[in-house]
Amino acid sequence: MVLALCTAFALSQAYRTVGAIMAGQLQADFKxxxxxxxxxxxSFHFAFGAMQLFMGIGIDLYGVRRTVLTAFPLAIVGAVVSALSTDYLVLVAGQVLIGVGCAPAFLVCTVFIARHFPAARFASVSGLVLGIGGVGMLATGTPLAWLVQAHSWRAGFVVLGVASVAAWLAILLWVREPAREGAQPRESVPAALRQFGTLFAMPHTLGILLLGAVTYAAFISLRGLWLGPLLIERHGYSLVQSGNVALAVSVISLVGPPLFGRFDRDGPARRRRIVLCALAYAGLFAAIAFLNAAWLDIAATMLIGLVSGFIVWQYADVRVAYPVALTGRAMAVFTMAMFLGVALMQWLTGAVASVAAAYGIETFKVVLATIAFLLVAGAAAFAWLPKPGAAFRS
Incomplete structure (x- = not known):
C-alpha cells in the first residue's frame, strides 16, 4: 500500500522538476x-503548499485513501490544460491545478507511515519513501530531455498525464487503509482548524518552519528550475547533456534519504546534525555561485542531491516535537512550509535573476548566492529560536 501511495508522490516529484528541462522551449514559445x-x-509549489492544511484536515476526517483519490484527478486535468495551453496565464493555471492535485501526495505517505509503522521506524521508512518517490525526478532527466528535444514540451505533459491516470488507478485498486486502534470520534472542520492554531502558537514552531521553508526549496530550485539553464548558458551544454546531469543528480538524490534515515539519532544530537548539514548545504551552493568551473558545478550539484537527504531528519524532528494527537497536522504544517518555501524561493530567484541581468551581472552567481544566504538564515533560526519541550521528545 505504501508503494501504491508512492506512485502519486513520484508523479508529484516529476511535475515539480519539469521546469529545468522545459525552460528553454517555454521561454521561446511564450517569450x-x-x-x-x-x-x-x-505556481505549482504555491498551490501545493497552500493546500496542505486542507489536505491535513481531509486526511484526519476522511482518511488517506479518500483524500488522495479525490484530489489527484486535478493533477491529470492540469496536465491536459498545460499541454494544450497557448497562453502563459493558462499555462500557469495548469500548474496550479497540478499543484492542488498533487498536494496530498507526500503527506498521505508520511501520515500512513506514522499511523501504521512503529515510531522507531519512522525515519527509516520515510527515507525509503523519499528515495522511491524520487524516481519521479529520474523521468525529468534524460528521458524527458530526449522527449522534449525530439517532440516538444507539450509531449512531456501528455506523458506525465497518462502516468498520473495509472497512479490513480493503482491507489484505487490496492490501497485499503487499515482501521486505527482507539480511533476517536470524527472532529468537525472548525475544531480541526483550531488545532492548527495550537500548533502555530507553540514557540518552537517558528524555527522548525523557517528552516523547513528553505532546505527542500534549495534543492528543488536548483534541480527543478536552474540546473538546465546553468549548464546550457554557463557551460554550453546541450539539452540532452544537461538532462544527463539532471538524471545523475536525481539518482544520487534517491540514495540520500534512506542513507540519512539509517543514521538518524533522537534528541539534541539530531538537531545539531540538522544545523551542520544545512550549513554544509549552503556552502555547496556558494561554491557553484562563485567558483564557476563545469566539473565543480556538476560535482557540487551531485553532493547537494546526496546531502538533501538530511531533510528526513527534519521530518523525524517534527514527529517528536509535538504531542501524538497533533502529529498528522504538524506534518501538514511542515509540508506546507516546505512547499510555500519552494514557491517563494523560485519566485525570489527569478526576480533576482532579472535584476542581475539588468545590471549585467551573471544571473547564476546571484541566484545561487541568494539560496546559500537563505539556507544560512534558516539554520540560524532553527538553532537559536526556542526548541521543543522535553515532554514531546519522549
Whole structure:
C-alpha cells in the first residue's frame, strides 16, 4: 500500500522538476523572462503548499485513501490544460491545478507511515519513501530531455498525464487503509482548524518552519528550475547533456534519504546534525555561485542531491516535537512550509535573476548566492529560536 501511495508522490516529484528541462522551449514559445519562468515553476509549489492544511484536515476526517483519490484527478486535468495551453496565464493555471492535485501526495505517505509503522521506524521508512518517490525526478532527466528535444514540451505533459491516470488507478485498486486502534470520534472542520492554531502558537514552531521553508526549496530550485539553464548558458551544454546531469543528480538524490534515515539519532544530537548539514548545504551552493568551473558545478550539484537527504531528519524532528494527537497536522504544517518555501524561493530567484541581468551581472552567481544566504538564515533560526519541550521528545 505504501508503494501504491508512492506512485502519486513520484508523479508529484516529476511535475515539480519539469521546469529545468522545459525552460528553454517555454521561454521561446511564450517569450518569458527569468521572472516569468520563476512564476511558472513556483505556481505549482504555491498551490501545493497552500493546500496542505486542507489536505491535513481531509486526511484526519476522511482518511488517506479518500483524500488522495479525490484530489489527484486535478493533477491529470492540469496536465491536459498545460499541454494544450497557448497562453502563459493558462499555462500557469495548469500548474496550479497540478499543484492542488498533487498536494496530498507526500503527506498521505508520511501520515500512513506514522499511523501504521512503529515510531522507531519512522525515519527509516520515510527515507525509503523519499528515495522511491524520487524516481519521479529520474523521468525529468534524460528521458524527458530526449522527449522534449525530439517532440516538444507539450509531449512531456501528455506523458506525465497518462502516468498520473495509472497512479490513480493503482491507489484505487490496492490501497485499503487499515482501521486505527482507539480511533476517536470524527472532529468537525472548525475544531480541526483550531488545532492548527495550537500548533502555530507553540514557540518552537517558528524555527522548525523557517528552516523547513528553505532546505527542500534549495534543492528543488536548483534541480527543478536552474540546473538546465546553468549548464546550457554557463557551460554550453546541450539539452540532452544537461538532462544527463539532471538524471545523475536525481539518482544520487534517491540514495540520500534512506542513507540519512539509517543514521538518524533522537534528541539534541539530531538537531545539531540538522544545523551542520544545512550549513554544509549552503556552502555547496556558494561554491557553484562563485567558483564557476563545469566539473565543480556538476560535482557540487551531485553532493547537494546526496546531502538533501538530511531533510528526513527534519521530518523525524517534527514527529517528536509535538504531542501524538497533533502529529498528522504538524506534518501538514511542515509540508506546507516546505512547499510555500519552494514557491517563494523560485519566485525570489527569478526576480533576482532579472535584476542581475539588468545590471549585467551573471544571473547564476546571484541566484545561487541568494539560496546559500537563505539556507544560512534558516539554520540560524532553527538553532537559536526556542526548541521543543522535553515532554514531546519522549
Amino acid at each position: 518569458l523572462s527569468a521572472q516569468d519562468l520563476g512564476v511558472f515553476s513556483g
